Amino acid sequence: MNNIADQLNAAYQNLTENCLELGRDLTSICLIAVSKTKPAAAIAEAYQAGQRQFGENYPQELQSKADELATLQDLQWHFIGPLQSNKTRLVAGHASWVHSIDRLKIAERLAAQRPPELGKLKILLQVNISNEASKAGISAAELDELALAVSTLPQLELKGLMAIPAPGDSERAFAAMQQLSANLQQKYPGAIELSMGMSDDWPLALKYGATMIRLGTAIFGARTYARNE
Numbered sequence: 504m505n506n507i508a509d510q511l512n513a514a515y516q517n518l519t520e521n522c523l524e525l526g527r528d529l530t531s532i533c534l535i536a537v538s539k540t541k542p543a544a545a546i547a548e549a550y551q552a553g554q555r556q557f558g559e560n561y562p563q564e565l566q567s568k569a570d571e572l573a574t575l576q577d578l579q580w581h582f583i584g585p586l587q588s589n590k591t592r593l594v595a596g597h598a599s600w601v602h603s604i605d606r607l608k609i610a611e612r613l614a615a616q617r618p619p620e621l622g623k624l625k626i627l628l629q630v631n632i633s634n635e636a637s638k639a640g641i642s643a644a645e646l647d648e649l650a651l652a653v654s655t656l657p658q659l660e661l662k663g664l665m666a667i668p669a670p671g672d673s674e675r676a677f678a679a680m681q682q683l684s685a686n687l688q689q690k691y692p693g694a695i696e697l698s699m700g701m702s703d704d705w706p707l708a709l710k711y712g713a714t715m716i717r718l719g720t721a722i723f724g725a726r727t728y729a730r731n732e
């Protein structure tokens with residue numbers, strides 16, 4: 504029944520209402536349409552409906568979609584998945600944002616590989632805010648050190664933090680991220696972004712200061728296949 508344009512409209516409507524309710528400025532919130540596993544045609548459809556920010560999780564998938572959709576002006580890619588060092592070049596060459604930095608080595612490679620003509624790559628540090636074993640992200644205790652190191656790298660711009668809370672831990676985790684973000688901004692006034700909230704928990708994330716919400720299912724429908732993440 505619902506096509507992508509309708510789902511997008513509904514999401515923006517919902518976002519507008521939540522912003523009103525919370526006294527948040529709608530223009531300070533970025534809605535990222537997470538298109539992983541979805542075909543380029545679905546992205547083009549969202550683009551025609553006015554969407555410009557898209558999220559991808561897998562470097563090769565990002566590259567093939569970016570190549571296929573290269574003629575779409577102003578489209579911006581957010582890389583939000585785990586990133587291995589042998590894949591950094593694909594991301595450095597296509598993404599405007601990387602949300603998932605949790606190792607200095609990856610940031611260093613991105614800095615070295617970023618084509619200068621693309622301008623600085625915007626970086627968010629991923630925090631493992633629920634302290635889950637074997638999950639991506641640094642601990643809160645490691646944040647200062649990584650932020651300092653990343654902030655000195657050329658071709659990168661430290662813009663803020665990202666997190667994916669464990670199920671059942673959303674509210675505590677979002678509140679903790681809001682605090683970490685406030686602390687970070689004292690040292691790095693430009694690091695204003697807080698990427699948190701997905702299709703099923705974004706209104707709560709918004710309440711705790713999210714500035715970037717990442718919606719997949721709510722825009723494109725259920726994913727028909729899952730990959731190992």
Ligand SMILES: *Cc1c(COP(=O)(O)O)cnc(C)c1O
Nearest residue numbers: 537583701702717718719720721
């Ligand atoms: C897949 C994914 C999303 C979108 O998830 P939905 O529940 O479909 O909205 C958001 N963020 C990250 C990091 C993801 O991997």
